[in-house]
Amino acid sequence: MPTITVRVPAKVNVQLVVGGVRPDGYHDLANVFCAVSLYDEVSVTPADALRLTVSGAQAHQVPVDDTNLAARAARLLAARHGLEPRVHLHIAKDIPVAGGMAGGSADGAAALVACDALWGTGTSRQELLGLAADLGSDVPFPLLGGVALGRGRGEVLEPLPAGETLHWVFAMADGGLSTPEVFRACDELRRRGGQGWTVADRPEPEPDPEVLDAVRRGDPVALGALLGEANDLQAAALSLRPALAATLHTGTEAGALGALVSGSGPTCAFLAKDTEAANDIAEALLASGNCQSVRVAHGPVPGAAVIT
Numbered sequence: 001m002p003t004i005t006v007r008v009p010a011k012v013n014v015q016l017v018v019g020g021v022r023p024d025g026y027h028d029l030a031n032v033f034c035a036v037s038l039y040d041e042v043s044v045t046p047a048d049a050l051r052l053t054v055s056g057a058q059a060h061q062v063p064v065d066d067t068n069l070a071a072r073a074a075r076l077l078a079a080r081h082g083l084e085p086r087v088h089l090h091i092a093k094d095i096p097v098a099g100g101m102a103g104g105s106a107d108g109a110a111a112l113v114a115c116d117a118l119w120g121t122g123t124s125r126q127e128l129l130g131l132a133a134d135l136g137s138d139v140p141f142p143l144l145g146g147v148a149l150g151r152g153r154g155e156v157l158e159p160l161p162a163g164e165t166l167h168w169v170f171a172m173a174d175g176g177l178s179t180p181e182v183f184r185a186c187d188e189l190r191r192r193g194g195q196g197w198t199v200a201d202r203p204e205p206e207p208d209p210e211v212l213d214a215v216r217r218g219d220p221v222a223l224g225a226l227l228g229e230a231n232d233l234q235a236a237a238l239s240l241r242p243a244l245a246a247t248l249h250t251g252t253e254a255g256a257l258g259a260l261v262s263g264s265g266p267t268c269a270f271l272a273k274d275t276e277a278a279n280d281i282a283e284a285l286l287a288s289g290n291c292q293s294v295r296v297a298h299g300p301v302p303g304a305a306v307i308t
């Protein structure tokens with residue numbers, strides 16, 4: 001039986017500007033994604049019917065029913081080509097679950113690429129990006145990898161130039177945060193602060209040109225200095241999980257050039273000068289007891305790719 005395996009990276013949002021709520025309930029975003037070297041692997045093998053298995057330390061937190069984004073992706077691609085999704089999907093999960101690093105979205109993107117290769121459906125890159133957008137706002141980006149600006153609800157991507165490799169430390173919290181809940185908390189904080197936008201007058205979110213420039217130059221010092229203000233969802237994540245403030249403080253004290261909550265959280269991301277500094281920050285975070293686990297990674301890295 002042929003098996004196709006696709007390796008797919010996690011993401012960190014080096015900027016997340018959140019606009020107003022749209023009529024469809026989503027928020028307009030200016031979302032600067034960077035793919036980082038934490039990977040899931042999705043393998044597909046022909047089978048009598050769709051079947052899904054998951055391995056890895058957090059496997060028990062991943063749904064194995066029809067809600068799994070990899071299963072939904074296989075069904076969607078099969079339907080597009082008039083096929084039955086007769087495939088065994090296996091997810092080797094290493095991306096933290098419900099951590100704001102788009103692990104489920106990565107699996108959806110990887111399943112599209114893997115099934116397309118297995119079934120020989122020859123789906124164009126543009127069509128894959130469209131199917132990915134139907135699955136979720138974060139699903140198209142792992143198809144591209146690298147660095148990209150996401151507009152619309154985050155699904156309309158523009159690849160961005162990126163310089164030197166950046167070194168990151170990720171501090172995982174105990175238990176995840178729900179993405180819709182974090183967006184709701186963001187709206188609520190803005191409403192209370194008198195900054196709620198109506199649909200009619202919401203400003204188009206724009207990325208900070210200084211962030212784009214720092215990424216383009218791969219300048220960790222310049223980017224680090226901007227990270228504290230880079231994520232509009234950070235205050236909301238902190239309101240739901242106040243303990244994250246201590247995590248951000250610990251990493252910064254340990255020498256991080258900048259820190260932010262990754263996407264909707266609760267994972268905290270720290271930018272380091274180099275690999276050695278990243279290891280020192282990771283050690284300090286672990287010793288502090290202010291997080292559940294720690295991972296060191298780098299980026300940008302390429303997007304979903306067949307490895308077998």
Ligand SMILES: C[C@](O)(CO)[C@H](O)COP(=O)(O)OP(=O)(O)OC[C@H]1O[C@@H](n2ccc(N)nc2=O)[C@H](O)[C@@H]1O
Nearest residue numbers: 025026027029136137138139153154179180183263264
């Ligand atoms: C926070 C981020 O991870 C940043 O990259 C993403 O914006 C979330 O992307 P995602 O998990 O793929 O989200 P989706 O599955 O598309 O949407 C889940 C829910 O998140 C909220 N949502 C998501 C994206 C967006 N631009 N506005 C939203 O308000 C909505 O409540 C939506 O029902």
Ligand SMILES: Nc1ncnc2c1ncn2[C@@H]1O[C@H](COP(=O)(O)OP(=O)(O)OP(=O)(O)O)[C@@H](O)[C@H]1O
Nearest residue numbers: 068069097098099100101102103104105107138179
């Ligand atoms: N393949 C999958 N892997 C992990 N979670 C999945 C998967 N498919 C669906 N889910 C569901 O999605 C929820 C969010 O998990 P995920 O790891 O994608 O979170 P996240 O990294 O916070 O997402 P994002 O950053 O895109 O908002 C999980 O609680 C789970 O119920």
